[in-house]
Amino acid sequence: MxxxxxxxxxxxxxxxxxxxxxxxxxxxxxxxxxxxxxxxxxxxxxxxxxxxxxxxxxxxxxxxxxxxxxxxxxxxxxxxxxxxxxxxxxxxxxxxxxxxxxxxxxxxxxxxxxxxxxxxxxxxxxxxxxxxxxxxxxxxxxxxxxxxxxxxxxxxxxxxxxxxxxxxxxxxxxxxxxxIFPTGYHGAVSAGVKTGSTVYVAGAGPVGLAAAHSAQLLGASVVIVGDMQEERLKQAESFGCETVNLAMHDNLGEQIEQILGEPIVDCSIDAVGFEASGHGEGAEEQPAVVLNTIMDVTKAGGSLGIPGLYVTEDPGAADEDAKTGSLKVRFGQGWAKAHTFVTGQTxxxxxxxxxxxxxxxxxxxxxxxxxxxxxxxxxxxxxxxxxxxxxxxxxxxxxxxxxx
Incomplete structure (x- = not known):
């Protein structure tokens, strides 16, 4: 044997x-x-x-x-x-x-x-x-x-x-x-990407890049990728994405407005998950920051695809609530904008x-x-x-x- x-x-x-x-x-x-x-x-x-x-x-x-x-x-x-x-x-x-x-x-x-x-x-x-x-x-x-x-x-x-x-x-x-390809694609489909959509993808790791490529396959007109690392952003740019360096800028809406002429997108995808970092120089871990940010920049009535991983137990979390997967999500923001959230394994x-x-x-x-x-x-x-x-x-x- x-x-x-x-x-x-x-x-x-x-x-x-x-x-x-x-x-x-x-x-x-x-x-x-x-x-x-x-x-x-x-x-x-x-x-x-x-x-x-x-x-x-x-x-x-x-x-x-x-x-x-x-x-x-x-x-x-x-x-x-x-x-x-x-x-x-x-x-x-x-x-x-x-x-x-x-x-x-x-x-x-x-x-x-x-x-x-x-x-x-x-x-x-x-x-x-x-x-x-x-x-x-x-x-x-x-x-x-x-x-x-x-x-x-x-x-x-x-x-x-x-x-x-x-x-x-x-x-x-x-x-x-x-x-990662089905996962990125599921994120884009869940976010409602279609011909002409403007799309924001949080995270330029492999799943984020797969989501960005999937959004292009589905007909998006502009795909914007945000990350903290320049090398990853350059990889996103290599196949036609716009990018935002979130280590340099703490206001995502302003950066999107510079690209699109308005501070909102049709669809957003969270390809980061629970180990998210706050935006701007010296920012610390903020596990709900991506969820809250994509609610801010996604149009009313839009959908949020969330293939990024969230867990029920995180022994290394920064606060006691996050250790059990309880995050400080501004759910009222999503409710007020009638957002659709799609989560879970792909x-x-x-x-x-x-x-x-x-x-x-x-x-x-x-x-x-x-x-x-x-x-x-x-x-x-x-x-x-x-x-x-x-x-x-x-x-x-x-x-x-x-x-x-």
């Missing part, structure tokens, strides 16, 4: 590449696995040889110690791979298929899955609706920043690419289908097939937009460190050297 190695969370600020168990078609006892999920048989699953697996900003929240993630958790929910083992109950997926794995784990059987709300599947996580690989409070499913990973409910979940050679040619784009399967076709046709160039950068598995700890320091890159881990 082949060995296996993976990227393991070892405590605040520490990730290491370690030997881990080779996956089989059972969810074994391990870090973060609820007792009621231990021993769960997955003959409906497959084992993948991982081709690409990406470092995500959501992973960084755990590594920074901003969640209750247990030590020993194998990280990674953005997975693309080749099927090397097929469970007894798998009917349509076969060995040798190359496929994208939606980061939401979903059974395909419950009422939420039947309504295409795969982000809140009722059967994969006994603790709460919704599951994911290698993530705190998401059912204990082993992460995919590894050489091999098990994927349950394969017939339902896997997005199999139609042509192997074409898939490998486009792999840096296709690897984004597991999470139902990746709702979008990934269409986005795959946009990639394969050359319409979408998501790898370029997010500056996809390939590293080896042993380089993952340095990738985490560089990403944490604000590197304007989307780090793609290549565990087997498949992309050389």
């Amino acid at each position: 082949a060995g296996n190695r993976g990227v393991v969370y070892q405590g605040k600020g520490i990730v290491e590449v370690k030997d881990i168990d080779y996956p089989d078609l059972v969810l074994r006892e391990g870090p973060g696995v609820p007792k009621s999920n231990v021993g769960r048989k997955c003959e409906h699953g497959v084992v993948l040889k991982v081709i690409t697996t990406n470092i995500c900003g959501s992973d960084q929240h755990m590594v920074r110690g901003r969640t209750t993630a247990p030590e020993g958790l194998v990280l990674g929910h953005e997975i693309t791979g080749e099927v090397v083992e097929v469970g007894r109950d798998v009917e349509f997926v076969k060995k040798g298929d190359i496929a994208s794995v939606p980061f939401n784990i979903a059974c395909g059987r419950c009422v939420m899955c039947r309504e295409q709300k795969t982000h809140i599947c009722l059967n994969v996580n006994p603790e709460r609706p919704g599951g994911a690989y290698g993530y705190v409070d998401m059912g204990g499913w082993v992460g995919g920043q590894s050489e091999y990973v098990m994927v349950p409910y394969a017939d339902f979940q896997l997005l199999v690419f139609p042509d192997r050679d074409q898939a490998m040619e486009k792999i840096l784009d296709l690897t984004m289908l597991s999470d 139902p990746a399967m709702l979008y990934n097939r269409d986005l795959m076709k946009a990639i394969l046709s050359g319409r979408a160039n998501i790898a370029k937009a997010v500056n996809a950068t390939v590293i080896g598995l042993d380089d993952a700890p340095q990738g985490y460190s560089d990403f944490d320091k604000g590197a304007s890159k989307k780090f793609i881990i290549d565990p087997h050297g498949s992309l050389k």
